[in-house]
Amino acid sequence: MNNDDIRNELIRIRRAQAEAEQRAQAYRSRETEQRGYASQARKRAEASGRMADLPSAATHHTRQADAAAENAEAWERTAAERRMEAARMEERLAAHGQPGPSRGERRGPGEGGRVPAPASEKLRVLWLGAGPEGDLRGPREQDRIREAVHAATHRDRVVVDAHPAATAAHLLTQLPRFRPHVVHFSGHGNEDELFFEENKDVRHYGVPVKAQTFTDVLAAVDEPPQLVLLLACDSAAQAEKLTGTVPFAIGMTGEIDDETAINYAARFYATLCEGQSLRAAHNLAKVALRHAEFPDHDAPVMFHAPHADPARAVLVSPPNAHE
Incomplete structure (x- = not known):
């Protein structure tokens, strides 16, 4: 692979890493949300004395949380693998005296922090x-x-x-x-x-x-x-x-x-x-x-x-x- 090929591959890996990180974050948020719902369902059932409601409420949300946690872990592993791949690609570029791609070349959603207003359009x-x-x-x-x-x-x-x-x-x-x-x-x-x-x-x-x-x-x-x-x-x-x-x-x-x-x-x-x-x-x-x-x-x-x-x-x- 020449330097351009390596840079393009690094950009692709970084995009995949960003996507994996976003998906992991989304599943972690869903896990937190579902565990919160499960806790609320338990409290409502305990307060009303209707513990029979637990299988259809708290248990359901707990299962949803567990599933989200599994998905989050899988995406976190993927993100870690992509990070390692990116590091190897950066080492190859450095060995050839080439810098890695700038943040402007990384096209993940919202990459770079600032989202500017449209410059010349409404x-x-x-x-x-x-x-x-x-x-x-x-x-x-x-x-x-x-x-x-x-x-x-x-x-x-x-x-x-x-x-x-x-x-x-x-x-x-x-x-x-x-x-x-x-x-x-x-x-x-x-x-x-x-x-x-x-x-x-x-x-x-x-x-x-x-x-x-x-x-x-x-x-x-x-x-x-x-x-x-x-x-x-x-x-x-x-x-x-x-x-x-x-x-x-x-x-x-x-x-x-x-x-x-x-x-x-x-x-x-x-x-x-x-x-x-x-x-x-x-x-x-x-x-x-x-x-x-x-x-x-x-x-x-x-x-x-x-x-x-x-x-x-x-x-x-x-x-x-x-x-």
């Missing part, structure tokens, strides 16, 4: 609303977001492409066409699915899109989004897994009602459009919910890839900031 937000049963206030959320953006200092640096009755086809079409920096889904969901609309004019139950399918679609395009926001019940698990594909993702722990979701989204985008970081936008939106005494104010949770820093991720800033 921030593009793809808003996908789905309420097939007619029980969600998607248009109201859309209006509140537009009002928040319009009132912000850098309103001219943001464009929102909204689809209030989004089907899975909208996602497939608009990802490569609109090339969004942010994908925002507002609708029903759970740990494993998001429910898009069907192309029909009557109320229906929606079309489920598996979490893995949604992830695969995002990963398939040349320019995956920098942020995915899932305003859907129980979507935190999906959001956490998405950080293997995108630098940042936000999901909901448990249920979240329309009013909470709308107020979170409006404050989040209002803060982003003032040139604040993702961390600031997320935290300020949650503070606003808590101050307004929404009972589900802690539902929104942000996740990020290991090398991505939400405190340094500024997605909206004036054009002269990049000159």
Whole structure:
């Protein structure tokens, strides 16, 4: 192998290492989550005297935690193997007097910590609303977001492409066409699915899109989004897994009602459009919910890839900031 071949192989190994580390982290987080659920289930059963509930609750979560731990250990072993391979490749380059590839050549999600604002283009937000049963206030959320953006200092640096009755086809079409920096889904969901609309004019139950399918679609395009926001019940698990594909993702722990979701989204985008970081936008939106005494104010949770820093991720800033 010549030096170029070695450098390319080193880049490939580092990518594989980063992916293994991300997957291990995700499984460790799931293990912690499931053990927490198991502990809560035991306490509820003990408090109510209904210990017969344990097999269907605490035991289930414990098994899920054990399975996650096994997967985490397997990915940790893989990451360790990739690290050793990378070290050997770096030694080969050093023997030839060649430096290793720079961090800019490593294409893992969020690699390098800072996620800069788009330099010469507006921030593009793809808003996908789905309420097939007619029980969600998607248009109201859309209006509140537009009002928040319009009132912000850098309103001219943001464009929102909204689809209030989004089907899975909208996602497939608009990802490569609109090339969004942010994908925002507002609708029903759970740990494993998001429910898009069907192309029909009557109320229906929606079309489920598996979490893995949604992830695969995002990963398939040349320019995956920098942020995915899932305003859907129980979507935190999906959001956490998405950080293997995108630098940042936000999901909901448990249920979240329309009013909470709308107020979170409006404050989040209002803060982003003032040139604040993702961390600031997320935290300020949650503070606003808590101050307004929404009972589900802690539902929104942000996740990020290991090398991505939400405190340094500024997605909206004036054009002269990049000159």
